[in-house]
Amino acid sequence: MMRKHTRxxxxxxxxxxxxxxxxxxxxxLQRMHEKQALLAQQAPARAQSLRLDQxxxxxxxxxxxxxxxxxxxxxxxxxxxxxxxxxxxxxYQPFRSxxxxxxxxxxxxxxxPADRTLPALHARTGAAxxxxxxxxxxxxxxxxxxxxxxxxxxxxxxxxxMDPEQLAGTLSLPPRSLPGRVLRLDxxxxxxxxxxxxLLPNTLPPSRHLGYAVQWFGLALTVLVVALVLELRSRRRxxxxxxx
Numbered sequence: 001m002m003r004k005h006t007r008x009x010x011x012x013x014x015x016x017x018x019x020x021x022x023x024x025x026x027x028x029l030q031r032m033h034e035k036q037a038l039l040a041q042q043a044p045a046r047a048q049s050l051r052l053d054q055x056x057x058x059x060x061x062x063x064x065x066x067x068x069x070x071x072x073x074x075x076x077x078x079x080x081x082x083x084x085x086x087x088x089x090x091x092y093q094p095f096r097s098x099x100x101x102x103x104x105x106x107x108x109x110x111x112x113p114a115d116r117t118l119p120a121l122h123a124r125t126g127a128a129x130x131x132x133x134x135x136x137x138x139x140x141x142x143x144x145x146x147x148x149x150x151x152x153x154x155x156x157x158x159x160x161x162m163d164p165e166q167l168a169g170t171l172s173l174p175p176r177s178l179p180g181r182v183l184r185l186d187x188x189x190x191x192x193x194x195x196x197x198x199l200l201p202n203t204l205p206p207s208r209h210l211g212y213a214v215q216w217f218g219l220a221l222t223v224l225v226v227a228l229v230l231e232l233r234s235r236r237r238x239x240x241x242x243x244x
Contacts, residue, residue, distance in 0.1 A: 007234055014227040018220045025216035032209035038062070038136070038199055039206070046133075053101035055134045056179055062199075063134040065183055069097035071105070071124040074171040075156045076148075078138065081109060081201065083194065088112045089158075090138065091193060092182060093123055094171050095130060102173060104137075104162075104182045105130060108193030118151055118158070124191065132197075133184040137162040139203045 041062040048064065055063035072094040081090045088111040092104040110119060147163045148170055157170055164178040187195050204212075 007231065010230070011227065014223055018223050021216045021220035021223065025213045025220065028209045028213035028216060031204075032206040032213065035200060035203075035206045035209070049131070051099060051101075052095075052097040052103055052130075052134075052183075053099040056101055056103070056181075060181065064132070065134050066129075066131040067097045067099075067101075068127065068129050069095055069101075070127050071095050072171070072173075073123060073125075073155055075121055075123050076104065076159050076162075076167060076171075077118060077121075077151070077156060078159045078162065079112075080160070081138065083109045083111075083201075086111050089118070091121065092162075094173060094178070095128075095183070102177050103134070103179060104167065106132075106182050106184045106195065107191075108185070108195035110193050118153065118156065121153065121156060123155060129189075130183060130185060131189060132186045133199075134181050135184050135199060136180070137182045138201055 046064050049066040050058075050063055052065050052067040052069070055065050074094060076092040077089040078092065079089055081088055088109050090109050091107040093107055094102060095105045096102050107124070113119075147161050147166050148157045148159050151158055159167070162182070164180050165175065167173075168175060168178045184197050185192055185195060187197065
């Protein structure tokens with residue numbers, strides 16, 4: 001009776017571990033498909049240019065924007081952004097189109113010095129033409145600590161993640177006025193800093209997610225095989241009876 005009870009507990013534990021590994025594998029596959037779908041949108045998006053207000057009015061897919069407007073005061077420096085293996089920041093500034101649409105424009109990347117002293121930055125001002133890819137912001141990691149913190153430079157905030165509502169409040173913009181997307185400024189345009197149109201910066205490519213999914217499913221299979229082997233050995237083990 002005791003052996004049967006122990007085997008039951010062992011199987012319950014094994015099945016829970018297998019279910020957990022399979023769930024992690026499915027999550028990795030889901031992330032792979034999401035990123036593949038995002039990358040597949042890039043070429044069609046370049047085929048048609050939209051004004052900013054038009055791009056924000058349609059379903060949230062990748063859109064190529066070409067518009068005129070004005071940069072607004074305030075700069076956001078997104079921390080922990082790598083480029084070429086170096087740690088740095090990405091700079092964003094709010095932009096209002098002539099039609100009144102708002103968006104944060106990705107002005108590019110700057111390296112972060114070892115002492116983490118932000119370089120002197122000069123915000124863009126006045127009327128300007130923007131063109132680029134309206135896309136999701138960089139993926140956020142764990143939401144630890146405040147999303148925004150002030151710096152010693154007036155009008156510059158250091159961000160750990162892109163929270164549209166907090167960003168709008170900090171930049172003195174109306175509530176819910178900033179979309180959950182940013183404009184990746186065309187590298188061919190003058191001004192700004194080092195930039196590109198890489199849709200998956202600081203994150204894993206789809207192939208890596210597939211590799212991790214295979215590992216999780218492999219671990220689930222390993223646990224199942226071990227559990228079956230232990231079960232077969234347990235059944236073959238002779239039952240010792242005591243003699244009086």
